[in-house]
Amino acid sequence: MRGNAARSPGKAVLKAQPLLIPDPVSTLMPHLQKSHYTFFWGALAGGLAGMTGLTVATVDTRSTGIEILFVLLSSLFVPSLYVYFLDKRNRFVEPRRTILIRTFLLGAFLACPLAAILETILGTGAGAPVPALGTGLIEEFAKATAIFWLLRKKHADLCFEMDGIIVGAAAGMGFAALEDMLYGGAAFHQGLTAVVVTVWLRQVLGAFGHGTWTAIVAGAIWRERQGGHFRITPRVFSAYLVAASLHGLWDWGPLGVFTYLVVGVTGIYILRGMIKEALRQEDGFVARWMSGGGKSSAIPAAAEVGVD
Secondary structure, eight states, X not given: OOTTOOBXXXXXXXXXXXXXXXXXXXXXXXXXXHHHHHHHHHHHXXXXXXXXXXXXXXXXXXXXXXXXXXXXXXXXXXHHHHHHHHXXXXXXXXXXXXXXXHHHHHIIIIIHHHHHHHHHHHTOOSSSHHHHHHHHHHHHHHHHHHHHHHTTSOXXXXXXXXXXXXXXXXXXXXXXXXXXXHHHHHGGGGOHHHHHHHHHHHHHHGGGSHHHHHHHHHHHHHHTXXXXXXXXXXXXXXXXXXXXXXXXXXXXXXXXXXXXXXXHHHHHHHHXXXXXXXXXXXXXXXXXXXXXXXXXXXXXXXXXXXXX
8 A cells, every 4th residue: 555645536526326236235325336335245255155065064074274264264264355345435535455455463462462461450241230331441441552553654545434444444353353263263162163153153244243342433433533633532532431331231232132132233323324424534635626617637645625
């Protein structure tokens, strides 16, 4: 990726095509280009087929190598697809694979170990309200730390709130992917059935957890920036508390599966509202850019865009 390269408005900026028939994807992300939907559904179907094939091979062969491969690859499936899907929603089409991979790895190898250390020291956990809330506060703090570590260097190509949402999702899903691998590995002592059930369950629920919560926090961080500078404001802290509370409720699980439904829908609803606002921000910039005659085909750095 070109670190500070200027970006040009893509065709999707000027003409977004809504789908006539709603589907689970358009519920979260309206007005994606048709080609993006087609690719996403193809990737989803291919990934599910691959997971199914690996599951069958794992059960049939009982090979340690295949079992490990099943846990590793399956744990990456939903996290990577989630980040890819959110990134496709961005209307400014500069490729960003390098920065997303870097942020994904920060979520896995910076935030996850930091959270594990703090949780060990403070004695948090799941299944009870206070330890569960402690887990939420710690893990959302750790993932936010990964975001601020990324921001220690200026990124002129991350100038809109939608960019923050995507980067937050990458950090959260990197955390989730490593955590899924660890949970899958820990289930081996309970038998192969437990491993398969753990991995599949965590992938089914994956879109409603870490990536969504961290995207909410990072979106608030980007919304509250001023002149290209990122600040911890009351709104950022409020977003952090919302994400940590949702996380804590998820880990507490007082109503069993119904808790996951309520927390998952709530998180997606909040994120969808933030995404709609972020897209309005982008629309406003494009309108101003076009009304100015589109004097330059490039998008200037964040401090110069004037979208704060």
